[in-house]
Amino acid sequence: MAQQRHKRSLVYAQLGDPVRKSSSKIVFAYRDRSTSNVLCTARIVVVAQSSSSRRADLKGSQCNGIAGDVLAFERASRLLAHSVKGDLGANVRKSRRHYQSSLKVCDQVSVPRSRRGDVHLLVKAGGAWAFYSPLRSRLGTFASQLDNVSTGDPNLTRGQKSWDKTLVLFDSLPAAAANPCRAVQKWADNGFSSDTAPADFGELKVELDQFAAESRALDQVSKYLDDAGVLPTPARAFAPNGLLALALQKH
Secondary structure: HHHHHHHHEEEEEEOOOOOOOOEEEEEEEEEEEOOOEEEEEEEEEEEEOOOOEEEEEEEEEEEOOHHHHHHHHHHHHHHHHHHHOOOOHHHHHHHHHHHHHHHHHHHHHOOOOOHHHHHHHHHHHHHHHHHHHHHHHHHHHHHHHHHHHOOOOOHHHHEEEEEEEEHHHHOOOOOOOOOOOHHHHHHHHHHHHHHOOOOOOOHHHHHHHHHHHHHHHHHHHHHHHHHHHOHHHHHHHHHHHHHHHHOOOOO
């Protein structure tokens, strides 16, 4: 790796976990990215020649330039990650603390067995609201930046569509998702009657299932971006799960 850094100006170099091929040979996956946005992959083969001597060879090296549309996605995701490392991340943490604290109200409500599934859905929607609400405006800008990228790559197109759909789903959440346990308390005061239900729970279940499906799709696109050579933080921040992990870190 030191030789590679000396020969080429690198943005990063990554060494994979060791894979033992025999008692005397270990293979590592290797990749690096240069400042000219060229991604190289190879294998580092380490062979023990004696009890005190080893030889390491770089084999199967392949290098390709990172596509312009991938780099455009990286730029948009890097800017989003930068925002979340600042005030937006603090806002997400505050929102989630408020959500967790509000769940105590639900604990004090006696929910009929027939309504427990509905309450669970509403509380789950509240968790989604607590994460997305502080980010909604910034994510709208992010989705627009992605949509402005011209691409024929089906993985990137999938990412564009999944973010657009995710934001539509968030905007479709019932108002009660902003404070689900207060809504449950009010519903309890009305005897959990159908006509005072805080949401259409059939629709809400479909929406939450679609949320989960789009999140999985974005996780896959995030991995694709990482494999394509995007820097680790922007690649992770492309998907909601990675974005949440970034927001929960105190910077």
